[in-house]
Amino acid sequence: MFKRLVLLLCSCLSFAGVARAAEPVVLLTENFPPYNMSTNGKSFARDEGIEGIAADIVREVFKRAGVPYTMTLRFPWQRIYQQVLTTPGHGIFVMARQPDREALFKWVGPIGPDDWILLAPEGSTISVDSLEDAKRYRIGAYKGDAIAEFLAREGLNPVLVLRDRDNAQKLAKGEIDLWASGDPAGRYLAKQVGVVNLRTVLRFHGAELYLALNRQVPDDVVARLQQALEQMKAEGVVEEVFARYL
Numbered sequence: 470m471f472k473r474l475v476l477l478l479c480s481c482l483s484f485a486g487v488a489r490a491a492e493p494v495v496l497l498t499e500n501f502p503p504y505n506m507s508t509n510g511k512s513f514a515r516d517e518g519i520e521g522i523a524a525d526i527v528r529e530v531f532k533r534a535g536v537p538y539t540m541t542l543r544f545p546w547q548r549i550y551q552q553v554l555t556t557p558g559h560g561i562f563v564m565a566r567q568p569d570r571e572a573l574f575k576w577v578g579p580i581g582p583d584d585w586i587l588l589a590p591e592g593s594t595i596s597v598d599s600l601e602d603a604k605r606y607r608i609g610a611y612k613g614d615a616i617a618e619f620l621a622r623e624g625l626n627p628v629l630v631l632r633d634r635d636n637a638q639k640l641a642k643g644e645i646d647l648w649a650s651g652d653p654a655g656r657y658l659a660k661q662v663g664v665v666n667l668r669t670v671l672r673f674h675g676a677e678l679y680l681a682l683n684r685q686v687p688d689d690v691v692a693r694l695q696q697a698l699e700q701m702k703a704e705g706v707v708e709e710v711f712a713r714y715l
Contacts, residue, residue: 493537494686495559496527497549503657503714504563504581504678505542512544522653523563523580525710526701527680530577533697536690557685563678575686577694578679581711584652585616585674588659590640591666595647600625600673609636609645616649619674634658640667656715 498505500512504523507514519542531538543549553561554573563580587603589595597603600623610617610627620627628645630636636648637659647670659667682691701707
């Protein structure tokens with residue numbers, strides 16, 4: 470009788486462990502084209518209503534790793550950041566892996582870059598080695614953006630517009646010499662308005678973007694996700710996803 474009770478208890482514990490393991494990871498994100506964005510342009514979406522480079526990559530990563538998940542896009546960023554930080558079984562993408570965040574999450578990536586760059590038309594002969602060199606050129610930037618504010622502090626006096634994609638057209642028309650934007654965001658926005666074949670003249674800030682997971686997510690799950698991502702990179706799948714959007 471005692472052996473049967475022990476076996477029953479072990480069976481229940483095993484079942485409970487399987488049930489916990491089968492619970493989906495709750496993935497949260499925000500509108501951040503071209504990495505993550507809602508298909509309808511709104512600030513809330515679920516699952517297939519979310520597209521973008523990172524969304525497509527993360528879906529395939531979880532599929533290959535055999536880890537169930539749900540995906541929700543919402544606003545604001547600070548709210549979903551705190552939710553993932555404090556709630557077991559949650560993750561957020563994409564997020565820069567910075568020293569002050571390193572111990573707060575478990576990380577899968579990198580998924581892609583988030584760099585600040587100066588862009589020129591493909592046929593431009595402009596060549597600069599530093600932001601100091603770029604001061605003699607007309608530089609377009611997006612009003613209120615962190616890049617524009619950084620350039621202003623550095624004394625570059627950027628020409629500001631209300632929509633960043635307008636800088637792509639101004640660059641094509643010769644109304645500005647260089648465009649200060651993000652990578653890959655700038656190339657994506659330019660493509661939306663028919664401007665292609667831009668050339669990166671200077672890369673002056675760099676960060677890598679990751680999937681960040683709550684510290685309570687098991688290490689073996691994190692390892693499986695990382696392995697799936699590395700496999701996708703080796704097969705050229707990640708590169709193909711980038712090419713679809715850029």
